[in-house]
Amino acid sequence: MSNLTNRDTSIGTKIRESLQADCQNCFGLCCTALNIVASSDFAMNKPAGKPCSNLKDDYSCQIHSKLRVNGFKGCTVFDCLGAGQQVSQVTFKGQDWRQSRIHADKMFQVFPIMEQLYEMIAYVAEALSYQVDNTLYEQLLVQLEQLQQATELEADALLTLDIVAIRMPVNALLLKTSEQIRTHRVKEKASSKLNQRGADWMGKKLQGKDLRATDLRGSYLIAANLQGANLREVDFIGADLRDANLRGADLSTSLFLTQMQINAAQGDRSTKLPSYIKRPAHWK
Ligand code: SF4
Known part of the structure; x- marks a missing residue:
């Protein structure tokens, strides 16, 4: 592989490592906003926008320590990467969805969009933690900034985002990253x-x-x-x-x-x- 540089990859590493869910600062969005179908991972049906019956008033889970034995394995798998606290504390400025139905509906629609933006940020940040060539590095930096800016949008603007269109260039950059790293390491x-x-x-x-x-x-x-x-x-x-x-x-x-x-x-x-x-x- 040509043109690989010994650049500082710590920016990508730090951002990737910082993407962690903070349930204390989230209004139980993954337990409320998402549609869940009964399966071996979740013991009951739950439509999008309806709080799970195990969600307590303080947004903690009343069966948290027994999720797997109670048939809620999927709850121990899910990870929002921090999208939940971003929607709760930044997009909706700490306003609880219980305050109004209209407010709640909008918040529940925004959450899956934010979740996908965070997933893309995680991938792009990880790509920036590798020694890729100069051109790709610059493209990844621009892409990261665009995604981060999108997470700061108002709720109505977030709802108009075309996530499929946003994913396409991200995916192309991740493919290039993968090819460079894999080809470089195992020839x-x-x-x-x-x-x-x-x-x-x-x-x-x-x-x-x-x-x-x-x-x-x-x-x-x-x-x-x-x-x-x-x-x-x-x-x-x-x-x-x-x-x-x-x-x-x-x-x-x-x-x-x-x-x-x-x-x-x-x-x-x-x-x-x-x-x-x-x-x-x-x-x-
Ligand atoms: S079982 Fe607990 S963790 Fe799972 S969705 Fe319900 S409240 Fe959330």
Whole structure:
């Protein structure tokens, strides 16, 4: 790879690590705004805009310590990256949605939009934490600024955003980032093996495999056995890792891994994770 620079990547790292949910400063938006269908992850149906029956008046969850045993596994997986407190404290300036129905409806519509903006910011910030070429670095910086500015918009302006159109250039930049980093780090592998985009590896036995720098975007890794696998520089955007066995696996430099993907997988203390991912409390 040519034109890679030894630039300061700490800006991206700091922003990525700072994107954490702060439930104390949120009006329980994920427990209210979203539509949830009963499944193995959530024990009941809940339409968008209706508070979950387990949500208390202070916006804490009355079954917080027993979510998994009560059939609410999905609640231990969800992560808004901080979109909830942004909507509650910045967009709506700390006004509780219980104050008026109109106010509440608007807040519930804004939350999923903010959530998607935060998800894109997380990806772009992570991309800026890598040594990419000058052109790409500048493009990522511009993109990050545009996304951050969007999060500061008034509620009515947020509701007019075309999220699909915003996603397209972001996705193009993330693809370029992935290609630069993966090509740069692992040159010796055959390119055909590295491209496993959308692969169906559900339940596959991949324990101990060297999968470094593989493109696993949008792949199905549900219940795959990846125990002890080398997953460094693997691109995981959109991959489904539900119940994948990550015990002892090395994901320390995996690309575009999210807290939700890790929360949905199985791991332990020996699983190596990127600095911006917390080890899930339910991993034993
Ligand atoms: S069960 Fe608890 S965490 Fe899950 S949606 Fe309801 S109140 Fe929120």
